[in-house]
Structure formats: C-alpha cells, structure tokens
Amino acid sequence: MHQTLLTVAIIGYVAATGLALAYLVQREEMLHRLAVLATLAAWVLHTIALLALAIDLGRPPLASMPEAVSVAAWVVVLLEMWIERRYGLSVLGAFVLPVALVLSLQSTPTRTLIGPTLSGAWLWVHIGLALVGIAALVLNFAGAVMYLLQEHQLRAKRLGTLYYTLPALATLDRLTYRTLAFGFPFLTTGLILGVLWAGTAWGSVFTFDPLALSSYVAWTVYAATLAGRAAGGWHGRRAAYFAILGFAVLALTLSAGLFLPGKHGG
C-alpha cells in the first residue's frame, strides 16, 4: 500500500516540479497556483505513505538510508511550502522541488542499512535531527542559487525574465542566512548524537564510514560559513558560494550513504 502511495506522491512531485519550472519561465499565475496545489497534494500523499510505512514496519521509517532520504524530502517540501507562503516567494518551488524530487526518487525501500541490532530512541533522534538540518540546508542552497542568479542579472545589467521573478538581493541573502541559522543547530546536534552513539555501538568515533566522514566535512563548511557570517560580515556572493559548496558536500554525504558500503549503508 505505501509503495503505491509513494509512487503516486512521486508522480505528484514530478508534476509540481514541472509546473514550478514552467511558472519560472512563463510567469503565468495559473501555473503557480497549479504548482502549489500539486505540491500540497503530493505532500499529503507522501505523508500518508510514510505513516503507512511506519505502521507496516512498526517503527519510524528512518532505519534505512532510502527511508531516511524519503523523510528528508518530506521535510524539504514542508519547509518549501511554509517559506514560500511566509516570504511570498512564489518562485521558490522551482529551485527546491527538483532537489526534493531527486531525494524522493531514492526512496524505494529495498535496502536496509542498519541492522536490527541497532535501534533505540537515540538512533531515531540522531537521524531525525540530522534530516531536519539537511532539509533546511536544501532551502539554504536554493536561496544561494537564487541570490547568485539575481546578482548576476543586476551586475551584467542585462535584465532577463529572472530579474522580474526573483526577489530582492537583500531578501535572498536573509533567506540563506536564516535557513543556515535554523538548520545548523539541528545538523550539529544530530551529528553529535551520531558520534556519541557510534562511540558506544561501533566502539570508536573514527571508524571508517564514508557517510560519517563526509558529513564532518559538510559540517565544517557550514560552521565556517556561519562563523563568517556572524563574526566576519560575510554575506552576499561569498556566503552564497559557501552555501553551494556545503550543499555539494552534503549531496556527497547522502550519496555515500546510499551507494557506498559502510556502517550507514551498503
């Protein structure tokens, strides 16, 4: 049952992504309204699918990498809908939904990566917090991309369709800052719990695990960006470049979990 629901939800995300991208180019208000509806409908189906899965499994659907990524996609879409309304940022979907779609496509739950020996509340909290952090950083990435596009328009002085659709630079910079400030504590706490948990479960904090190693790198990039922003007056283009770098490492981290052998996956 959850498989079918999930498939339909993914089709919904495909439609929403297509509509959001079409809106970005065409700027037809109708397309935007349809994209919002499709997003909401797909998200509701996704919610039901996740609940059904949790009931089937008798545990939170967070124990395997594909499951966790699916939940991450779910949080991303939730944040996207919320921020879009909050900031009146009608083009946000075009930048966030493609990422959410790619994430949700990984979630064919065929592989289990954490054996049944590993469980317990700490594990769920570790994964849950890390996922919320990652979701916020997806939004951070989208904000940075939009910032760079708008900045390029204003600098090149050749105003294309994006100049009209994208919001002000100040707004986009604020968005990237806030999503980072929101996501970073989640990511940090999630990682610390993971490290502590690894210490007890695997016997060592520094076992060779691709996902764990890659996530430390991502954390360092984000920590540096946040510190630079808070103390060094980093902003605008530089902060945006770092947001994109951080996201690239984060994507590697998730891929490592999905495709490489290691304690998290394989």
Add this chain to the structure above:
Amino acid sequence: MALFVSGLSHRNAPVELREQLAVEEDKLRELLRDISSTNAVREAIILSTCNRVEVYAVADVPGEARTVMFRRLCRHRGVEPAAVEAVLYTFAEGDAVRHAFRVASSLDSMVIGEPQILGQVKDAFALAQSCEAVGPALHALFTHAFAVAKKVRTETEIARHAVSVSFAAVELAKKIFGGLEGKAVLLVGAGKMSELAARHLVEQGVFPVYVTNRTWGRAQEMARALSGTAVPFDEMSTALAAVDIVITSTGAPEPVIRRELVQRVMHGRRGRPLFFIDIAVPRDVEGTVDSLDDVYCYDIDDLKQVVDANIRERVREAHRAEILVEREVAKFLAKLGDVEVIPTIVSLRERLEAIRSGEVKRTLARLPGATLETREAIEAMSTAIVNKILHAPITKLRESSRAGSPRSWLELVHELFGLGRR
C-alpha cells in the same frame, strides 16, 4: 441602430493633425450638444487627448453620422475635412467594443500600460453624460470598459514595470535592497532629473537625504527642496560611507567619484551594498567602480536599457491582456443583445406595475376592515399574477435579441401593451 467608433490616433495621424483637432472641454460640450441636436446621432461620446481624437457613437446610419460629426468637428476646429477623412479609421459593433476596451485598458496607448488614459476616458464619459449625449448602449459599453481596464491592470503586469529612467532606478534599488525604508541617499550635483529620482526614492521611504554640490548655495537650495541636509563637497567621502544610494548628475568633464575612493569607502561598510545612479553625461562615476564587490553602478545608458527591458515586459503582458479583452468583448456582445430590449422590458414592467398597484389601491379602499394579513395577501397575489404574465414575453424578447432579430418583437410588445412609440 449601430454602434461605431471613428477617429484618429498616434497610430495613424501625425501630431500636427492631432493637435489641430484636439478639442478642449468647453468646446467639447458645445460640440456634443451640436451633434446631439442633429438627428443623425442617437448617442455620442468624444474622447480627445493629445494622442487621439475619437467619437464613440450610436446611430441609425453610421456612415452618415460619422460624416456629419467629423464635418462639424473640423468646422469647430477650422481644419480641412479632407485631411482628416483621409486618415480616419472606423470600427463598428464588435470591433468598436474591442477598440473601446483596448483604449481604456491602455493597450492602444503610445506607452502601453500608461495610467492616464483611463482617467481621460472616464472624463470623456462624464462630460458626455452631463450633456445628455449618453444613452443605454454607450453607458453599458463604457461602464464595461472601465471594468475591463481595472481587470487588465490587476490581472496582468502591464503597468507594473517602470518606463521612465527615474522610476527604473527606483525599481533597481528595490531589487538590491528589498524595502527602501530608512535607506539613505546622497545627491551629487543638482539637476532636474536627479531631483526627480530623489523624490521617487523619498516616496518609497528613503531617508535621510544628503545633497552635495561644488556650489554650496545650490546644494543648500536643493537640500531645502528635498527636506535634506547639505554636505560640503570636500566631505563627500564621509557622506558616501553613510548612505546606500548615490545619485550623481554633475556637469564635471571628468569622473567625480573614483575607484580608489569607493574602494576605501566600501572597506568600512562591512558589505552594505552601495548603489550608484549616474545620470550625468559625461559620467560622474568611474567605469571600473562597478567591478567592486557590493557596488552596483548604473549609468544613463544602463538605465535606458532597463527601461527597454521593461517595455518589452509590458508588451509581453499586453499579449495576455489582449486575450482577456477578447473574452470580455464576447461577454459584452452577449449582453449587448439584451441592451436593446432592456428599455422595453423596463417599460413593460412599469406599465403592468402601475396597473397592479392602482387596482390594489382601489380594492383595498373598498375593504376598510381588511386585516394586515389580508392586505399583504392581496399584494402578494397581484404581484405573482403580474410576474407570471410577464414571464413569457420577457423571455421571448431576450431570446429574440440573442437571435439578432428583436425588432418585430419589440414593436409587437409595444403595440400589445400600449407602451407607446419606441
């Protein structure tokens, strides 16, 4: 009876001719009365702006009405009729409706989306009304045109983006800073255009305003005009550090604002963006300044390019507006059918209502002891009878008008119910 519009505009007539033909308000009244007094025209509205002179009219014989009206117009203005008739365009019925909607929505304007035309059309309508030249058809047409114009304005972005250099600069500032509340501006040099741009910025909440000029007196004068503060010219770099937007318009032959200066100023700003609007020719801001981080610099040519982009944007939106107008034309034409029969329906209702209320009054006068309920019952019953009787003829009239042949039915109804001559 036919609806038509006839006239000339910036599209087909040179400005000299438009100027000659343009009518001022007093003359317009005279002309409208003059035209109404001839039997050639039933209803008329004259729209006279610097870009168009048009007559919207309803007449039995449109060709004749058009000739009569423009002959009179030419006579009033002392223009050779032949020159006017050579360029005159005429749209009838559906095309006239479309033209009225397009004009009111500013789709036919020289600058698409300009906001003045709707006001001018409204004024023309009001003036014709005060001269009693407006009947049911033009009333319906123009009220619908106003609604269409409003719809076009709200549902498309036809008027959204600036087509003047100074407004374009304000929009750019918004795209950089978001809101402009509390952003500070510095004017370097004092020209008409920079004053205008500064005023637009102040309207958006920009505060405070600093003015500097080589001539101290001129700086003070301009500062007073803008409720700002005058700054001595050699303290410009201090002011640069404090503001977010700089408008330059000096007549200096060499750049006044050098790269080194801006670089130094940016150092202390901790990344706060600085936006130069350089409307001076030759330029006041050195060309290489805009390669600095967080510095945006638009000279007059850049701003003109932005305006061009905005105009393309309006043209794009205009296509959407045309589709909207087309839908409204269809809607209106369906309604217009009814317009012809509505006066008859109204007088038919009035006639029967007069009979009903008269009879009820007489009956009640003969029933002094009737209770309130009885009176109400009699009222209700009589009203019901009238409505039932009216139902079939009204439906028939509406149907016939939609089928396009209401005339014989209208006459029949007038005869049968004794409504008098149409």
